[in-house]
Amino acid sequence: MPDKKPGVIVPDLDGRRAFVTGASDGIGLEIARRLAQAGAEVVMPVRNPAKGAAAERKIRDAWPRARLSLRELDLASMASVTQLGSELMRDGRPFDIWINNAAVMVPPKRIETEDGFELQFATNFLGHFALVGQILPLLKAGRTRVTTMSSVGSRNGEINFDDLQSTKRYRPWPAYHQSKLALTLFARELDRRSRRNGWGLVSNVAHPGFTTTNLQSAGSNMGRRSPSPMSWAFPRIARWFPWLIQQVGTGALPALYAATNPEARGDTMYGPGGFFHLTGAPTVQKFYPSTDNPPAAERIWQTAEHLTGTTFT
Numbered sequence: 001m002p003d004k005k006p007g008v009i010v011p012d013l014d015g016r017r018a019f020v021t022g023a024s025d026g027i028g029l030e031i032a033r034r035l036a037q038a039g040a041e042v043v044m045p046v047r048n049p050a051k052g053a054a055a056e057r058k059i060r061d062a063w064p065r066a067r068l069s070l071r072e073l074d075l076a077s078m079a080s081v082t083q084l085g086s087e088l089m090r091d092g093r094p095f096d097i098w099i100n101n102a103a104v105m106v107p108p109k110r111i112e113t114e115d116g117f118e119l120q121f122a123t124n125f126l127g128h129f130a131l132v133g134q135i136l137p138l139l140k141a142g143r144t145r146v147t148t149m150s151s152v153g154s155r156n157g158e159i160n161f162d163d164l165q166s167t168k169r170y171r172p173w174p175a176y177h178q179s180k181l182a183l184t185l186f187a188r189e190l191d192r193r194s195r196r197n198g199w200g201l202v203s204n205v206a207h208p209g210f211t212t213t214n215l216q217s218a219g220s221n222m223g224r225r226s227p228s229p230m231s232w233a234f235p236r237i238a239r240w241f242p243w244l245i246q247q248v249g250t251g252a253l254p255a256l257y258a259a260t261n262p263e264a265r266g267d268t269m270y271g272p273g274g275f276f277h278l279t280g281a282p283t284v285q286k287f288y289p290s291t292d293n294p295p296a297a298e299r300i301w302q303t304a305e306h307l308t309g310t311t312f313t
Helices: 026-037 049-062 078-091 119-132 136-142 152-156 174-195 229-240 253-260 294-308
Strands: 003-005 008-010 019-020 041-046 065-074 095-099 145-149 202-206 269-272 282-285
Touching: 003 119, 003 152, 003 282, 019 026, 019 049, 026 041, 026 049, 026 095, 026 253, 049 145, 049 282, 065 078, 078 136, 095 119, 095 253, 119 174, 119 294, 136 202, 145 174, 145 253, 152 174, 174 202, 174 294, 202 253, 253 269
Parallel strands: 019 041, 019 095, 041 065, 095 145, 145 202, 202 269
Antiparallel strands: 003 008, 269 282
């Protein structure tokens, strides 16, 4: 039975196969639940197996007929990305829906991954880029709808090609905005290359506006002894001013629309239609000027290929 909520209708997805990164919590968990309720088989890659198992139970408690499978994935580790990519290729099963959702947000101090990358740039962008590249044949075979979760922060993003890993200077918010801008440029370039090369997949972009989730506390509290101001403020503002910050159920709507609605298009951004596109039902939005830059998209694509050792062939 299609799942109906204000502002979006998830169609019947029986027989469809979906993949959602970051599905153990927040918006990713809500997306996975709604896709499963609509009949899709949902693959849930998670960094923490125990947290993933708890998320699976939560979905099954609400929808006992859910078809779910957990996979291990740490997007900040190229070894983990390669391992999952190899597993999916061995399975050989195409996907109908693919959602790049997982993210880390504004750790107060720079954290370097095992591969030498800044954590936000690795998790939010490079990991997704490499995984999509490794399983590209499955996306071609499935004529997959690839939906990438951007952020209103990409509006203020700037790609610092001279210091992509923030080794010279680390500032939490600019690093986050850069990672989300890079991810959005990748999503647009993926759709352009698909049309140019006849890959058959469709790539679009969604963002959740201002939505209160654990994302605001998980990253901002890394290494802190006391809760960050952001993790304290977001839930309270959401209660006091619901027109400014929304809950997860509404924040998931743009991605659900972009990933499942037959009318959703490639190289298009979907976001909340309310006040300053921070809350509300999904609607088509203009791309921010920062994301409307094909030369930068081409350059960040080539840079990511070099950094991750991934080629889209």
